[in-house]
Amino acid sequence: MNVSAGRTARSGSAQKPKARLGALAGVVAFLAFVEYTSGFLQGYYTPMLTDIARHLRVPDADVNWLEGSQLILSALVVPALAKLGDMVGHRRILLWSTALTGLATLALPFAPNFAVFLVCWTLQGFYVVWLPIEIALLWVRSRDIKLRSAVVAKAAGLLVAALEVGAISGALLGGQLIDSLPLFPVLLIPGVLVSVCFVVIAFGVKESPEPTGGRLDIVGLTLVTFAILGFTGGLSLMRLHGFESPLAWGVTLLGLLLVWPFARWELRHPDPIIDVRMFRSPALAPVFITAALFGISVLGSQAPLSTFMRTDPEVYGYGIGAGGFTTSLAIGCYLIGMITGALLFPQVSRLLTPRITLTCAAVLVGIGYLMFLPMHDTFAQVITNMIITGIGSGALVAALPAAAAAGAHESQTGVATGLTNSSKTMGGAVSSAVFGIALMHGATGAAADATATAGSFSGYVTVWVVCGGAALVAAALLLFIVPKNAFQDRPASPAPAAVGGARP
Incomplete structure (x- = not known):
C-alpha cells in the first residue's frame, strides 16, 4: 500500500505495517454470518438444478431463466437500495432486503409450477445487495482507522471467505439431501437459515454513523x-x-x-441516485467495466457448469454424468479456490500492488475457462479448471467493492459499491441470455433418440470461450488503463470530490 515506512527492522530495512481489523472485528464477525447465509443460498440449489427442472417439467436450458431473473432483479434494486443505504443507514437496508429474501425463500417449496417458482426465485434475489452494502458500512465505520483501504480489503476478503464457506456447505448439503430426500423438504431448509440471519442483523449489527439523509x-x-x-x-x-x-x-x-x-x-x-460522473473517474470507471466483464463468468456460467456436470456422456456424447452429491463436490472445490483467492488478495497486494494482483486474478479466470476447451472429458479435468478459475474469481469478488469504496466520495460509498454489483449483474444478464440461446437448441447425435433435455455441446463451448475471453479483456484493462496507484490509500485531499463533488 502507499503508506509511510512504518517500523524498521533490526537489519535497517523498512517494513510495511500490517492492516488490522481492530474495532471492526465484532461487526465483521456478524456480517460474516450474513455472507455465510448468502453463500449457502447460492450453493445449496446448484446441485439440484436438474432435479428442479425435472420436477417443474422444463428442459435444462430453461434453468438459465432462474439465474437470469435474479440478475434482472439485482440490476433493478441494487442502485436504489445502495443509495438508500447511504441516505437512511446501511443496517436498515440489510434488514429490509433480508426480510424480503426470507419470505421468498420460504415460499419456494410451495410453488405449484415453473411460473410461480420463477417469481419466488426472483424475489429471493434481494440478497445480492448484502455484500456491497456491508462493504459500504465497513468503509464508513473505518474512517478513523489507519491503512483504511487495506483494512476494508482484508475485511472484504474475510466476508467473501465466509460467503464461499457457506456456498460449500450449501452445495454439499444440497447435493447429499437431493439424492436421498424428496424435493419439498429439501427446499424448506434455506428459509430457516435466512430467518436466523435476520435475527443476527437485528441484534448484532449497529447502524452506520451519520447517514447522509436527503430525498430519493x-x-x-x-x-x-x-x-x-x-x-x-x-x-x-x-x-x-x-x-x-x-x-x-x-x-x-x-x-x-x-x-x-x-x-x-x-x-x-x-x-x-447514481452520480454518472463516477463513470468518468479514472479510478472508478475501470472498476465498473471490469466488474461487468467478470459478471459474464461468475454469474452467467453457474447453471451451465452444473448442467454439464450432470449430463450423461453415454446418452449425449459429452458431460460428466455426475450425481447430485458428486456435482456438489466439484462446486465445493471451485469455492475452496474462491476462498483461497479472497484470503490471498490482501497479502499478495502488499507484495505487489492491488492493480497488479487484480490483473493476475483476471488472468487466472481466463486461463481456467479456456482450459475447458481441451480438458472437459473427466471429473479430474473439470475440477482442475474450476479450481484455477475459483482462485481468480475469489480475489475479484473480494477486491472490486473495496476498490470502488476507496475511489468514491465519502457520501457516495454505498452507490459506488452497489454499482460494482450492478455492473457485474448486467454482465451476467447479457451472458445468461447468450448462453441460454446457445444451449437451448438441445443435444445432437446420440441425443436425437433420447429426451432432448440437455444443452448442446456447441453451447457449452460458447460458454467457455466467452467467459475466458471476457476475463482476459478485463486483465488487459486493469494492466493498461487503470492508474498505477489505483485502489491504494492516499493522503487526504479534495481529489475524490471530482468524482461527483461534495453534496450539501
Missing part, C-alpha cells in the same frame, strides 16, 4: 428502471425468439437509448 431521486430511479427493463427484456426476448428477432433487438436498443435521458437528468440533479 424518483425520476432518476424510474428512468434507470425502464432502461434496465428494456435492455434485459430485449435479451430475454432473444432467448425466446433467437438473435434474428427484430422485436428483441428493438426492445434492447430502446433500453440502451433510455440511458441518455437518464444520464442527462442525473447530471442536473443535486442528489442523483
